Amino acid sequence: MLILNEKDMRRVVNWSQMIDYVEEAYRIFSRGEFWMPDRTAVVRDSDTILYMPCFTDDVFGTKILTLFPDNPSKGYPYLDGLMLVNDLDTGKTVSIMDGRYLTALRTGAVGGVGVRNLSRPDSKSAGVIGAGQQGFTQVIYAATARDLDQIYLYDAFDKDWESYISRLRAEMNDQEIRIDVCASAAELVEKSDIVITATPATSPVLPDYPELLRGKCVIAIGSYKHEMREIPDSIWQLLDQVYIELPFALEETGDLYYPLKEGLFTKDQVCYIGDLLETETGRLPVQGETTFFKSVGMGLLDLYVAKKLYELALAGKVGQTVEF
Ligand SMILES: NC(=O)c1ccc[n+]([C@@H]2O[C@H](COP(=O)([O-])OP(=O)(O)OC[C@H]3O[C@@H](n4cnc5c(N)ncnc54)[C@H](O)[C@@H]3O)[C@@H](O)[C@H]2O)c1
Incomplete structure (x- = not known):
């Protein structure tokens, strides 16, 4: 063995x-x-x-x-x-x-799949909310999937940013890329083309202003229980479709379970990321529109x-x- x-x-x-x-x-x-x-x-x-x-x-x-x-x-x-x-x-x-x-390797790569397939090809900046284990690999894979020149980070709690950023730099091939810490999630969203959330939060970590999210690629990694939420309800005003991994996600995470129950989106708006990659049935994202990928992971x-x-x-x- x-x-x-x-x-x-x-x-x-x-x-x-x-x-x-x-x-x-x-x-x-x-x-x-x-x-x-x-x-x-x-x-x-x-x-x-x-x-x-x-x-x-x-x-x-x-x-x-x-x-x-x-x-x-x-x-x-x-x-x-x-x-x-x-x-x-x-x-x-x-x-x-x-x-x-x-988990960190493959969850980072999950974010990388989202960035590669759902973000605008000319995206130059990515912001990651939640500077923990998953946030770390989200940064690396976002920069692998797109030719970024700027990373923004935000966390709700005190961090040793110097050490986090120097560990990131040691892992990343691109030493030129700028990495800055934002004072708020709103600042991060405003400045980033791609927004990734990787927190165990129980209430939305993104600001509840749909205009801030318009045209961005949003990838939510963190929530996997009903009581966990990272994404504000207002995002649904901007979306024609939502990308997920598997049907169980609709029951498992508060970021999908409650909006579906409350009629903010319907099941015919759901696209599976595997179908997008494998078959004609996967609906392609529309250039310039907000895209949203909610991952819960799977074995x-x-x-x-x-x-x-x-x-x-x-x-x-x-x-x-x-x-x-
Ligand atoms: N989708 C998947 O496949 C997948 C895989 C693994 C983990 N996860 C989930 O990702 C989440 C993060 O896991 P981790 O291992 O990185 O945990 P972690 O503890 O290493 O990091 C979480 C970070 O989020 C920060 N944070 C907490 N609440 C916040 C808030 N409200 N706003 C901003 N930052 C906040 C924490 O300070 C911490 O730095 C967990 O909920 C975990 O279950 C998902």
């Missing part, structure tokens, strides 16, 4: 290739070549453990994630976990990898990316082999 930690995964990863992998996982979703139950959330007070099993035609696996909101105040990450990759014929676990880093993305990382690590003789 091959054990891959963050350091191992870093040795084989390539940002642009990761966006390709996540696009391919969305295409597999669109073709229906997978089996994936709705993920199981086991909740104890405010803490959650998510179980995300999935099969494709050549592999199966499970990601197990913990989401513990009090962890950052204890010096531990909010999100942690493991990914198990199993051989399809024998069921044997062939690899265990760091689920926290895998298929983790499985496909984990399988690729496992294959790359095997080929490159990276990781530790452990006999059971």
Whole structure:
């Protein structure tokens, strides 16, 4: 069995290739070549453990994630976990990898897919709200997907910005890109062509002024429960369609569940990002219009990316082999 930690995964990863992998996982979703139950959330007070099993035609696996909101105040990450990759014929676990880093890698690439396919090709600036683990990779992938010259960051809480930005610079190929911190989410939205939210917020983090959002590409990563919201209702005035990953998202996240229930949009406005990539049924975004992609994530993305990382690590003789 091959054990891959963050350091191992870093040795084989390539940002642009990761966006390709996540696009391919969305295409597999669109073709229906997978089996994936709705993920199981086991909740104890405010803490959650998510179980995300999935099969494709050549592999199966499970990601197990913990989401513990009090962890950052204890010096531990909010999100942690493991990914198990199993051989399809024998069921044997062939690899265990760091689920926290895998999540950041593939969730960043999810944002990258959104930026690559839904933002204006001439976009020059991206703003990320929520300077945590996911926000970090959102910045990297946004800059991978478009030729940006400016990144804006905003967080509701005090941050060691110098260290965050210098870590970002160390990861990014583009050393010329400017990275600035905004004093408010409104300032960030006003200045950015692409707006990405990556927070565990329970009320909208974007300002409730639809005119500020007009013509922008908005990608919401954070909310995955009814009580979590990042996006204000007023965005629906600007949208003909919303891009999502899977039908369960409509039930799972407050950013879709309540607006749908309240009639702010209807199911015939929903487009699946996999269909956009794979088939003629995916509706293309209209140039110049506001585009909105709401991600909640799904086990298929983790499985496909984990399988690729496992294959790359095997080929490159990276990781530790452990006999059971
Ligand atoms: N869509 C997906 O596939 C996917 C995958 C992984 C995580 N997530 C979700 O993304 C969110 C962020 O996860 P993370 O691992 O980056 O957490 P994190 O704790 O590392 O970072 C969250 C950041 O958001 C900031 N924040 C909190 N409330 C805010 C607000 N109201 N306005 C601005 N900033 C605020 C925090 O200060 C922190 O810096 C979580 O809700 C997580 O469940 C989604």
